[in-house]
Amino acid sequence: MVDLVKMRASIAEILFIPVDELHGETRLENSDNWDSMARIGIIALVFEQVGVSVSGEEIERVVTVQDLFDLIDRKIKDAA
Amino acid sequence: MSLLTIEGVAIRAVTAALPERRVTEEDFAELFGAKEVARIAKSTGIQSIRETKTLHTSDLIIAACRNLLDQGHAAAQDIDGLIVVTQTPDSWVPGVGFMVQQALGLPQHCLVLNVAAGCSGYISALVQAGALISSGACKKILLCTGDVTTRILDERDRHVKMLFGDAASATLLEPGAGKFEFICGADGSGGAALQSDIAYAREAGSHVCATIQRLQMDGTAVMNFALSRVPQTVKALLEATGSSPAALDLLVLHQANAFMLNYLRRMIGVAAEKMPVDIDGVGNTSSTSIPIVLSRHAAIGTPQAEHVVLCGFGAGLSWGALKVDLRRTTAVAPCEVPEKTALADEPALAPSERLQA
Numbered sequence: 001m002v003d004l005v006k007m008r009a010s011i012a013e014i015l016f017i018p019v020d021e022l023h024g025e026t027r028l029e030n031s032d033n034w035d036s037m038a039r040i041g042i043i044a045l046v047f048e049q050v051g052v053s054v055s056g057e058e059i060e061r062v063v064t065v066q067d068l069f070d071l072i073d074r075k076i077k078d079a080a
Numbered sequence: 081m082s083l084l085t086i087e088g089v090a091i092r093a094v095t096a097a098l099p100e101r102r103v104t105e106e107d108f109a110e111l112f113g114a115k116e117v118a119r120i121a122k123s124t125g126i127q128s129i130r131e132t133k134t135l136h137t138s139d140l141i142i143a144a145c146r147n148l149l150d151q152g153h154a155a156a157q158d159i160d161g162l163i164v165v166t167q168t169p170d171s172w173v174p175g176v177g178f179m180v181q182q183a184l185g186l187p188q189h190c191l192v193l194n195v196a197a198g199c200s201g202y203i204s205a206l207v208q209a210g211a212l213i214s215s216g217a218c219k220k221i222l223l224c225t226g227d228v229t230t231r232i233l234d235e236r237d238r239h240v241k242m243l244f245g246d247a248a249s250a251t252l253l254e255p256g257a258g259k260f261e262f263i264c265g266a267d268g269s270g271g272a273a274l275q276s277d278i279a280y281a282r283e284a285g286s287h288v289c290a291t292i293q294r295l296q297m298d299g300t301a302v303m304n305f306a307l308s309r310v311p312q313t314v315k316a317l318l319e320a321t322g323s324s325p326a327a328l329d330l331l332v333l334h335q336a337n338a339f340m341l342n343y344l345r346r347m348i349g350v351a352a353e354k355m356p357v358d359i360d361g362v363g364n365t366s367s368t369s370i371p372i373v374l375s376r377h378a379a380i381g382t383p384q385a386e387h388v389v390l391c392g393f394g395a396g397l398s399w400g401a402l403k404v405d406l407r408r409t410t411a412v413a414p415c416e417v418p419e420k421t422a423l424a425d426e427p428a429l430a431p432s433e434r435l436q437a
Contacts, residue, residue: 016119032116036239037123040303044343047307056300 014041024066083320086210090256095412097144099132125338129245129363140248161218165201199394201367225367245363249371262402270397273301335369380411
């Protein structure tokens with residue numbers, strides 16, 4: 001079972017922002033911290049928590065924090 | 081993936097050589113800003129690296145070999161096999177192995193092999209050395225790894241500049257009661273994930289016929305590769321040898337970065353104290369990272385090093401995990417190699433300029 005609260009905290013940690021500032025509409029492309037290291041962080045997080053790979057292309061399509069939530073949600077459903 | 085075994089081989093001693101010159105967090109902060117440097121270092125576990133501006137790969141390898149031979153485990157004239165693994169050779173022809181043979185005074189009947197391999201190279205070279213010893217072709221093999229990876233990086237890319245470091249290692253192998261149990265694999269379809277291309281171009285009137293592209297790394301592809309292949313390979317090796325993460329004394333993975341290692345450790349299910357992370361102060365040193373860990377780990381050469389698994393993974397893409405008993409292996413602390421002062425202020429010459437000089 002994927003722990004969504006823990007996952008949210010991990011995403012905030014990867015983006016270097018407080019978890020209560022993690023809003024769906026936040027645009028990652030405007031964040032200096034949304035770099036290759038953060039993208040790799042998300043890939044590792046999803047792989048460990050959900051057990052599936054996120055491709056480089058999938059992660060490149062992420063624009064907002066909501067896109068990231070949707071991507072992870074899709075991966076959880078695919079893995080179920 | 082199938083288990084293979086080589087019997088009758090022992091790793092007698094292992095050491096490393098590090099350039100004396102450090103690039104510190106303060107140096108990085110001047111280039112990329114203190115806040116950004118702190119963020120990257122927190123994730124990679126690398127606050128400083130070793131970088132040489134004047135030494136070649138052969139200089140570092142020769143220093144590592146001398147550091148090992150000085151311990152008296154073998155005399156140069158007894159070495160009948162030399163394997164050198166590098167991706168940053170001093171010259172295109174001849175291979176670095178021949179320079180090392182000459183500098184160390186190894187005998188002319190010594191078999192010299194030059195291997196172009198990256199982060200999985202220590203494992204594939206151990207297999208090669210083990211096979212040569214087990215077959216009786218060689219009695220004493222020096223297995224060397226070494227790279228000056230910082231020379232082929234894009235200096236402006238903070239993610240690679242703060243990741244890779246320069247180093248070399250030397251490992252002595254002999255006939256013995258031990259064995260190597262291993263699983264190796266390769267997938268050339270992932271070649272572009274870690275790549276340094278060569279462009280051949282002959283310009284009229286120039287002695288230069290090729291240029292080498294800076295190292296390109298697709299971080300997401302490498303991460304996906306490591307997360308899927310490394311736990312799978314280590315677990316397959318443990319299962320095939322009737323072992324388990326709990327039964328292991330030590331699991332030494334290629335020291336890519338602390339972030340990746342922590343994920344891999346949790347996925348493999350091994351205790352943190354059994355899986356060393358020894359990367360800060362040196363950086364990711366490609367095929368040299370595993371021997372650096374071995375040369376500095378207190379368990380090597382003690383009863384606590386009976387069940388050791390080494391696992392390399394990287395360019396190719398390629399991977400290999402090898403189980404070995406290191407209770408009777410001598411870990412020789414790495415030596416430090418000073419910069420070449422006489423040449424320090426001189427710019428490196430292009431091959432054409434060297435020819436004309």
